[in-house]
Every structure is written in structure tokens, then in C-alpha cells.
Amino acid sequence: MIRVLLVDDQRLIRAGLRMLLESTSDFLVVGEAADGVEAVRAAAELAPDLVLMDLRMPGRDGTSATRDIRAARPESKVLVLTTFDDDDHLYPALAAGASGYLVKDTDPADLLAAMRRTMEGDMLFSPALLRRLVERAVTTPEPPPARVGLTPREHDILDLVGDGYANQEIADRLHLGLSTVKTHIANLLDKTGTDNRVRLAVYADRSRRNQPLE
Incomplete structure (x- = not known):
């Protein structure tokens, strides 16, 4: 069971997310917060596995809350869910330690899949954001x-x-255990000098043009 903390200043959004998660068998909503101050406090008290984090909230914003949550509890992953898809919000959130960045028009089924993949160690982005990140890097x-x-x-x-x-798709395609794939991913991050999955994907794309084997 994945323990989730919902952080959004709009009560209606939190209620909708709670209903969505409670319709599944693998998510448990352990708490809610309406701003960054409440989010940091709730994360410390409730020890969630995953925090679904809004960014623009009255008082303390989601980016600074993400930074403090990740610093105090690195095992808690933070997945941003916001209306803003601009770089001014994206990059500070990633620098603060967010494990992914989705916009609020994401399909509910895609949101649930993204939350599960985040817990598997993937780094998830809305498609347009991911294309922008990769295109910027590869050019x-x-x-x-x-x-x-x-x-x-x-x-x-x-x-x-x-x-x-x-990770699970890689395991299935290569007939490996999920833990084995995670170990390989960790080794790849270390060997390539990348610090998250997006940068590793960019490295993979650019290095296809130059692949000497030792």
C-alpha cells in the first residue's frame, strides 16, 4: 500500500484526488495539506511514501516545501501536480528534489500510472515537458x-x-527481476555521472551516436 499525502490549496482538488485514489487498491491517503507549511509538518508526522504537491499556494509555496520534505525524509518521493508548465516553475521544483512534474490536465489513469512509476524509481513528466527537456539537452x-x-x-x-x-517494462522485455533492473539503473547513474532518470535518458539519446564497447 502506497501512503499518499495530498497538498493543494483548493479543497475541491484535494477531494477529487482523494476520491480517485480511494477507488484503487494500492493507494492510501494518509493526510492533506493546504499550503507548504502544513505540508512539511504533515510529512514529518505521517511519513508518506509519496507527496502529491501543488506549487502555487498562499503562504509557503510547494517548491520550498518539497526541498524541506526531501531534506528531512529522503525516502518520501514528491510528485508535482500543478497548472504551471513553464520553466520558471519546472526547474526550481526539480532542483528542490521533486521526482516528477505533471500538469493538472493529466488524465486520471495516467496520473495513477505516473504515481506508481514514481514509486518504482522512475522520474515522470507531462509529455510536452519531457520533450522540451530532452530537446534542449540534445541540441x-x-x-x-x-x-x-x-x-x-x-x-x-x-x-x-x-x-x-x-523499470517494470524493462524487466519484462529483458526477462530480468525488477530489483535487478533497479540495481543496473543505479549503476548506470553512477557510471554516467547523471543524477536522475531524465538526465540518464538524455545521456542515452545523445550517446547513441558514439557507443564504443570496452
Whole structure:
């Protein structure tokens, strides 16, 4: 059971999210907060697995609350759900430690899937945001990175990360256990010097042009 804290200043939004999550068998809403101050306090008291976080709220905003929640409790993941899809909100939220960034017009089924994938270690974005992030990265003038020091299996997994597959999908395609895939992903982050899944996907895309095997 995934324990969820809902953070949004609009009571109607929180009620709708609660109804959606309570219609599932794998999510449990453990609390709600209407601003960043309440969110930090509730996260400390309730120890949620996942915080669904709005950004623009009266008083303390969601970005600063995300930073404090992640600092105090790194095992709690924060998934942003907001109406704002501009870079001025996106990048500060990611820098604060958010595990993903979705806009509020996301389909309910896609939101539930994103929440599950976040708990599996994926980093989720609304499609338009992800395209913008990747396009910006791959059009930078730096030469493509070389894939050095990777095992053949790591090459396979890196390609699938670059194609947007989730951990469970990678496990199914390569006939591996989910824990094995997570271990490979952690090793890839370390070997490529990337610090999250989006940057690893960008690395995969750019390095396809230069893939020497050791």
C-alpha cells in the first residue's frame, strides 16, 4: 500500500484526488495539506511514501516545501501536480528534489500510472515537458558522450531508458527481476555521472551516436 499525502490549496482538488485514489487498491491517503507549511509538518508526522504537491499556494509555496520534505525524509518521493508548465516553475521544483512534474490536465489513469512509476524509481513528466527537456539537452553543442565502462546488459538497459520504458517494462522485455533492473539503473547513474532518470535518458539519446564497447 502506497501512503499518499495530498497538498493543494483548493479543497475541491484535494477531494477529487482523494476520491480517485480511494477507488484503487494500492493507494492510501494518509493526510492533506493546504499550503507548504502544513505540508512539511504533515510529512514529518505521517511519513508518506509519496507527496502529491501543488506549487502555487498562499503562504509557503510547494517548491520550498518539497526541498524541506526531501531534506528531512529522503525516502518520501514528491510528485508535482500543478497548472504551471513553464520553466520558471519546472526547474526550481526539480532542483528542490521533486521526482516528477505533471500538469493538472493529466488524465486520471495516467496520473495513477505516473504515481506508481514514481514509486518504482522512475522520474515522470507531462509529455510536452519531457520533450522540451530532452530537446534542449540534445541540441546543446557538446559532443555526444561515449559509452565507456558499461557492460552489454547496461547498454541494453540504457537504450530502453532512452526510449522511455519504465523499470517494470524493462524487466519484462529483458526477462530480468525488477530489483535487478533497479540495481543496473543505479549503476548506470553512477557510471554516467547523471543524477536522475531524465538526465540518464538524455545521456542515452545523445550517446547513441558514439557507443564504443570496452
